[in-house]
Amino acid sequence: MKFNPLSLFPFSVLNHNPWTTELTPVLKEYDYVVIGGGIAGLTVASRLSENPAVTVAVLEVGSNVEDLPEVYIPGLIGFGQSFTTLNWAYGTVPQPELGGRKAVINAGKALGGGSIINSMIFPRAEKGQYDAWGELNNHDPNWTWDSLLHYFKKSEILTPPNEDQVAEGVKYVRDVHGTSQEEGRVKVGFPNYFYPQSKMWHAASGFALSPDLSAGHPQGTVGISINSLDAKNNTRCSSVCAYYTPFSDRPNLTMLTEVLVTRILWEQPQIPASPGAAIVNASIVGPPRIKAVGVEFTHTNNAHGQRDQVYVGKEVVVAAGAIGSPKVLELSGVGNATILKAAGVDQVLDLPTVGENLADHVHSWANSFTNASVTRDLLRSDPTFEAEQRALWYHNRTGVLSACPRSLGIAAASDLFPKSQLASLVNDAKRDLAHYASLFSNGNANLAKGIQAQHEIALKFWEEDKIAPVEINLEPGYSGPTALADRPHDKKYTSINAVLFAPLSRGRTHIRSSDPSELAAIDPAYYAHPLDLATHVKSIQLGREMLRTPPLDEIYLGENEPGENVKTEEELTRWARAVSGSDNHVIGSLAMMPEELGGVVDTRLRLYGARNVRVVDASIIPFPISAHLASTVYAVAERAADFIKEDSTKHL
Numbered sequence: 001m002k003f004n005p006l007s008l009f010p011f012s013v014l015n016h017n018p019w020t021t022e023l024t025p026v027l028k029e030y031d032y033v034v035i036g037g038g039i040a041g042l043t044v045a046s047r048l049s050e051n052p053a054v055t056v057a058v059l060e061v062g063s064n065v066e067d068l069p070e071v072y073i074p075g076l077i078g079f080g081q082s083f084t085t086l087n088w089a090y091g092t093v094p095q096p097e098l099g100g101r102k103a104v105i106n107a108g109k110a111l112g113g114g115s116i117i118n119s120m121i122f123p124r125a126e127k128g129q130y131d132a133w134g135e136l137n138n139h140d141p142n143w144t145w146d147s148l149l150h151y152f153k154k155s156e157i158l159t160p161p162n163e164d165q166v167a168e169g170v171k172y173v174r175d176v177h178g179t180s181q182e183e184g185r186v187k188v189g190f191p192n193y194f195y196p197q198s199k200m201w202h203a204a205s206g207f208a209l210s211p212d213l214s215a216g217h218p219q220g221t222v223g224i225s226i227n228s229l230d231a232k233n234n235t236r237c238s239s240v241c242a243y244y245t246p247f248s249d250r251p252n253l254t255m256l257t258e259v260l261v262t263r264i265l266w267e268q269p270q271i272p273a274s275p276g277a278a279i280v281n282a283s284i285v286g287p288p289r290i291k292a293v294g295v296e297f298t299h300t301n302n303a304h305g306q307r308d309q310v311y312v313g314k315e316v317v318v319a320a321g322a323i324g325s326p327k328v329l330e331l332s333g334v335g336n337a338t339i340l341k342a343a344g345v346d347q348v349l350d351l352p353t354v355g356e357n358l359a360d361h362v363h364s365w366a367n368s369f370t371n372a373s374v375t376r377d378l379l380r381s382d383p384t385f386e387a388e389q390r391a392l393w394y395h396n397r398t399g400v401l402s403a404c405p406r407s408l409g410i411a412a413a414s415d416l417f418p419k420s421q422l423a424s425l426v427n428d429a430k431r432d433l434a435h436y437a438s439l440f441s442n443g444n445a446n447l448a449k450g451i452q453a454q455h456e457i458a459l460k461f462w463e464e465d466k467i468a469p470v471e472i473n474l475e476p477g478y479s480g481p482t483a484l485a486d487r488p489h490d491k492k493y494t495s496i497n498a499v500l501f502a503p504l505s506r507g508r509t510h511i512r513s514s515d516p517s518e519l520a521a522i523d524p525a526y527y528a529h530p531l532d533l534a535t536h537v538k539s540i541q542l543g544r545e546m547l548r549t550p551p552l553d554e555i556y557l558g559e560n561e562p563g564e565n566v567k568t569e570e571e572l573t574r575w576a577r578a579v580s581g582s583d584n585h586v587i588g589s590l591a592m593m594p595e596e597l598g599g600v601v602d603t604r605l606r607l608y609g610a611r612n613v614r615v616v617d618a619s620i621i622p623f624p625i626s627a628h629l630a631s632t633v634y635a636v637a638e639r640a641a642d643f644i645k646e647d648s649t650k651h652l
């Protein structure tokens with residue numbers, strides 16, 4: 001027997017969490033227990049608790065930090081505690097293609113998850129990529145651009161641009177946005193300050209102006225992205241602001257913060273057929289399937305590591321993010337037998353692709369010194385300027401602190417490579433399809449088929465020039481690999497962020513021990529596919545050239561990084577390997593794909609082999625999309641909430 005469900009009693013829950021006990025009545029059993037209060041978790045919890053007849057609890061390791069200026073003031077992105085206490089800062093294993101360096105993957109560690117520290121950029125990917133989710137899943141009609149558009153719109157309330165914003169170049173397509181004050185949740189809009197260098201860059205990029213970067217055709221265009229911003233008050237709108245604060249007085253919604261989920265507890269399982277055999281094989285069609293009965297957690301302020309539990313009546317909803325969610329499942333005995341055994345965890349459900357198929361966007365840079373009069377550098381280097389800007393923001397919500405400084409250029413494949421080179425790169429990738437699919441599948445034949453199917457879809461987009469393999473965006477200040485302490489404080493910069501959006505590489509994340517406080521072995525396998533490195537290097541080169549292109553050349557005072565001594569493609573490739581890292585957009589580690597393609601959840605986001613566990617966060621996105629993730633994760637979670645509501649009357 002793996003555990004004794006009776007050990008769930010008595011409940012000592014919440015005695016250690018005064019914030020929560022004061023705010024909400026504490027139940028020992030909830031209909032729905034949501035693991036992780038980030039973007040997806042709060043979305044689903046909020047929608048489910050619209051029905052006063054159901055009870056919902058969210059378990060989140062971080063705390064509510066909505067009152068920190070670096071959270072609510074748009075121009076303070078990256079300041080204060082953003083990258084210290086509010087950040088998981090997951091370290092990866094050494095990356096062979098990065099010269100053996102370890103990378104750091106940032107992820108929000110607070111109520112609101114990534115939406116607390118992210119850059120508030122809120123575009124969507126191209127239509128074809130969302131349609132391909134359905135294609136990969138036996139043409140499931142729930143997973144297409146057209147069906148997801150309803151959920152994109154449902155999740156947001158747009159404040160249309162005002163005259164000043166339009167004069168600065170903001171464009172939008174009304175029909176693709178949500179505007180319902182009753183139904184919409186995330187306030188989206190545009191900032192009150194635009195750096196002049198952004199407009200210069202639009203001209204220098206050579207890309208066509210986008211009518212709207214959320215309209216499903218971003219490739220080959222440049223534009224000002226919509227932001228997750230309450231434009232009426234010029235403050236960040238996180239998932240807390242959108243989905244929790246306005247509903248925090250619901251008696252049926254319980255928020256447990258500062259608690260680390262250690263595992264899901266299962267109903268007493270069957271006796272294994274043979275010693276060491278998995279209790280339940282996920283590939284068995286129909287019952288028996290395992291059933292979650294509770295969730296175990298520790299209080300982060302409890303030095304003794306005492307574990308408590310909550311009981312679940314209907315479903316466990318897993319939303320701990322693309323690194324946190326597979327960890328919780330593996331700690332709960334769901335995964336690959338060999339990996340679980342090595343970690344000292346008894347297997348409950350044989351689902352060998354948990355934690356596999358992980359992909360991340362890859363980030364790199366080019367930056368130059370500049371004579372632009374205002375850059376973000378001044379916020380750190382000039383206390384008088386910083387104080388003036390702060391006063392301005394508090395006075396009338398203007399000045400550089402009212403800006404989320406991102407204009408985006410979404411390159412198409414043909415913007416990077418001449419036709420003949422493009423054809424030859426795609427041909428090479430097609431020739432090596434089976435090799436790389438197998439290499440990335442960690443020995444799982446089903447997943448090899450799944451990755452091959454993903455690559456086939458991606459390469460078709462490459463051939464048709466429908467993919468947006470990179471984003472190039474302008475940062476009006478320093479952005480690069482050198483730490484603040486190691487660069488001169490009196491310089492100003494113009495930077496280009498070059499983000500590899502469509503990597504073919506796939507890695508994995510797995511627990512190394514049964515200790516929930518121990519970091520998983522995270523391997524994003526950066527640049528493991530040769531097309532990834534070739535594409536990224538091209539985009540860094542394109543960024544360097546843009547910095548010297550009229551009219552941006554007017555503010556160019558020489559390249560800082562990669563540096564004038566990096567001349568040839570070979571040298572730039574070496575530089576990319578030496579500095580590139582995570583863009584903090586991890587997906588795919590619990591992929592929505594058919595089981596025979598190595599998937600972990602079905603198209604209603606139910607965990608294969610379990611009766612009442614769903615995964616609703618970025619983990620389920622089967623392959624990298626060419627956009628920042630937040631708006632898509634909100635749409636997925638909105639979709640998931642409707643699935644859960646629809647299925648709530650079915651027998652578990």
Ligand SMILES: Cc1cc2nc3c(=O)[nH]c(=O)nc-3n(C[C@H](O)[C@H](O)[C@H](O)COP(=O)(O)OP(=O)(O)OC[C@H]3O[C@@H](n4cnc5c(N)ncnc54)[C@H](O)[C@@H]3O)c2cc1C
Pocket residue numbers: 035036037038039040041059060061062106107108109110111112113114115117118119120121122123259260261262319320321322324325328584585586617618619628629630631633
């Ligand atoms: C620095 C940074 C900048 C970004 N910029 C942008 C951007 O500008 N635009 C954009 O669209 N996207 C951006 N992203 C990405 C985006 O924020 C994430 O993709 C998104 O938050 C993922 O949503 P999620 O619900 O899957 O996970 P998250 O939002 O990360 O939520 C997971 C939650 O689970 C909690 N958790 C994890 N494990 C446990 C556990 N065991 N017990 C209890 N709680 C747990 C975490 O603390 C977290 O709150 C950025 C991300 C980062 C880190």
